[in-house]
Amino acid sequence: MQIIPAGIEKFLQLAPPTLIIQPDSAFTILYANSAFYSVTGSKPIDLIGKSFIDAFPENPGDMESENFKTVRKSFEECVNTKIQTDLPTQKYDIPIRGTDKFDTRYWQALNTPVLNPDGRVEYIVHVTIDITGVFKLAKKEHIAFEVSETKRHELHTLLMEAPGAICILEGPEFIYELVNPTYQSIFPGRKLLKKPLIEALPEMVDHPLINVLKNVYSNGETYEGKEVLTRVARQENSSPEDIYWTFIYKPRYDFKKNIDGILVFGYEVTEQVLSKRKVQESEERLKLAVENTDAGVFDTNLVTEKTVRSLKHAHIYGYPDNSEEWTLDMVRNHIIPQDKDKANEAYIRSFDTGILNHSFRIKRNDGEIRWINTTGKIVFNDTSEPVRIIGTVIDITERKELERQKDEFISTVSHELKTPITSIKAYAQLLQRELGDKENFRNKKFLERMSIQINRLEHLIRDLLDVTRVDSGKLEFSESVFNFSEMVSDVIGDLQLITPTHDLIIRENHQVSLKTDKHRIIQVITNLVNNAVTYSSHAKTVYISLVEDKDFVVFSVEDFGVGIPGEQVPFIFNRFHQAENTNDGAGLNLGLGLYISKEIITRAGGEIWFESKPGKGTTFHFSLPLKRT
Template identity: 30%
Template sequence: NYQALNEEYTSLNEDLESTVEALSASESMFRSMVEQSPVAIALCHTTDLIIDIVNDTMLEIWGKDSSIHGLRLAEAMPELVGQPFLDILKNVVITGEPFYALESKAYVFRKGERVEGYYNFICQPIKNNLGEVDSVLQVVTDITDQVVSRKEVQKTQEMMQMAIAAAKMGTWYVDPNTKEFHYSEVLADLFGYEGDVPMTYQQAASKVTEEYLPIIEGAIEAATHTSGNYDVIYTQRRFNDDELIWLRSFGKVSKDEVSGEVTFSGFVMDITEMKKDEQRKNDFIGIVSHELKTPLTSLNGYIQLLHRLALKENNTFSADALATAQRQVQKMTTMINGFLNVSRLESGKIMLDKTSFELNDLLQAMIEESTVIDKSHHVTYIGCADTLINADRDKISNVFSNLLSNAIKYSPNNPDILVKCETSSSDVIVSIEDHGLGISQADLPEIFKRYHRVAVNPTISGFGIGLYLSAEIIERHHGKIWVESSEGSGSIFYFSIPK
């Protein structure tokens, strides 16, 4: 019997040793898995939360090193005192109930600095070999970057909404699936819509004035084909009082590459007051310019008369002085005509009086006239025969006069100017080349905009309206105007007119 008991004891001892070895191997494997895991994991024992296992990823989040092994969590991380996490972990050990949290904000110390972070975490109760919960396993995911990015986006959206509200801009969006018209309260207020049922896109479009409807449709169609932006100024009638208002609509038409659906959204702002201010300004400029032209016309007549008398009497000094005065009067007249034309153009009152005429003859006459007035430059003209065009003679004359006078004005140190007239199968192309100050690359895209002046020489007078008017006139003739230039090397201005 003793031998049998001894054998049984030996067998049980071997089984126990085997079990202990298995447990030890299992624990070793578990520790190895935790330490190698890319996910932040820590295991704390008892309600004192003694740190037993913690991997490098968790240590990085905590801002600690391996020296905290065996310490109480509150001792290792005193910054957690006053935050909810110590109580949460203790409660998991006490109740045996797991705990989950998303986007929980926590403060830790890293390199001596208090750092705010956001984390998803799981607290899982762990039982010992007696089936009792005596530990808690914590798995943490650092989502600080994602949360901060989302909050930045939300902040930007809130600021944008505030800006939209402050600017009193209406917003709208057309659903690509249902074709429903979604809009803000500000837009309904701008449109004067007070209906009980939501406004449709067709209803909104029906209030656009007839002359602007094809312009809007064309802009939308162009943006749809290019999946680009659109920006249109137009007039429409309000729903409630039929008042005519000016609106600016801008936004984006985009197309989904997979489904092919078109997303149509944008903003609308009321610019009625701005348009009224522009009209008042244009009316003022028109009145003042008109009043200035009358005495200038008389002054020019007297100067011409005195100039002829001086030439007849061979009074060289008086003739030269009067010629200078005549040039200054002509410059003033050109400037006033420019302001008048801007006023008429922006009021929609500038009209084209098209007739058929020889462009070559017009250019030759204007170059001869310029040579008589200004003898400081030498203009070489390479003409083109049989250049009959249908255009507004006075307006084309203004364009050429402006480009030629600019070439003279901006080339004070080089008197040579070359004018060419060339023809293609469909157009007549005129170019004016100088070897003067030139235009910088920064100024080139802005050169034909209203009131833009090239800041190459502050002593050169002007208001930045000549090229703007020239571009508008050429555009109304369905032609093109452009420039080639580099700073310090002169410029070549071109314009083309359909035959």
């Protein structure tokens, strides 16, 4: 080893980690300064006189490393070109002296040739800097940057794909930095991105929300708005419209913890607000209607049997207010014993029809007996199970009393008329016998007409009496077994004798026997046939049929008369209802026949119905349970 002059030695000791290397094939190390020994954890014995590869062997654990090859190439280039060469950032693991382990290091190096007077390279000055710490820090920062970029991208994707309306307003001018598709869809014809809020939506210039945004930006206070009204145009140059929002303004901070923008998360709730207003208005109207009507309103949960009811409902049942819990059991407890069965039957039947409609008497909370009418609609769930009843209750005591008085009057008048009518009929029959075969044809004709009118009066009186019996529940009904087919033949035969204007034709007459009230069924058949004749004065035929249909017998009467107008169909079986647009003969009755007929058939366990086409005719049917003997 050459001895380095003291002045140069002093200079080298102040230099960065430095080696002086002989430019031979082994690149033998001739000198190392203290800084080099320190940074590599080496001693002179480890380096001086040894080749570079012996002093710094390659890490056997790093199979992909070509560190020495790179360093040697740099040395050779320095010798061959006689110019300075540099090694950029280079990973070169160094041995941990006294062990078989290596320490991972990163270096930057500079190889400078020292020439002799002949111009040949005499030494290579190898100056190196350990950048391991800097490299690791840079690597961490790079990784952190990549993570940050990934997170930023994920956040951006999340914001852009979110179902809510989201935007980011940048800076104190509130420039639209980000606008997601949902937010933009609210303003489909307007350009927002990169524009200040006031420029993009000038209608907002005087809106209180501008001051709210300024406050959030200045003070960092999050603001939450619910159903806030803004009047803004959705399209460019279109008319402004009311748009309601529910939203949050949240300040955004930069890396120095300074506010640099505002995050806006919101939803347009215009449709919900308007719908809610309609519901509120409807509820107000309903409340006003309920408060100003005589009807008590109720809503019963059939699962819990608890009821929400109006104040009027409570008053009808004799309670001062509706604060007390109300249940179906309480309704049942108020019904008087005589009406409980019928009320329960109507309640059970409502689950089949979907409609509740029945009248019964209750004993109010104050002990008074009152008539009430309950109507309601059954609400079913998705599995067709009844879950609610919504309806009304009306006190009909006064109406029932008027009906009682009317029925009493009708009954009294009917009974009072029976005696004189019977007498008049007897006198008419005596006169007919007195005239006998005398040739006073005119007088005989008058007597025949009088007999017809007397019969009609008798029929009307009988109907009036039957109506009062039906309404009071005292309609006489006496069951017996009889041959239905023979009865039909007999009745139609008798009616044909007194109906010269029409042919009464039995098209089908199955042989069946029934157990029911024969005389009441004759009354129904007579009424249906008479109606068919009355309302088909321009036709000459009425068809009658009796057929078996599974477990029922079905009787039908078909005419070819005026038919029943559609608007009258719902009222045909009502008391005192008469069809309109018919011939003059239709006015000779009180409209009680079909009402009484329906009550008789219902009492017998059957059903009555009809089909009709205006101008073409009507067919009435009734069915009765078939009981074979």
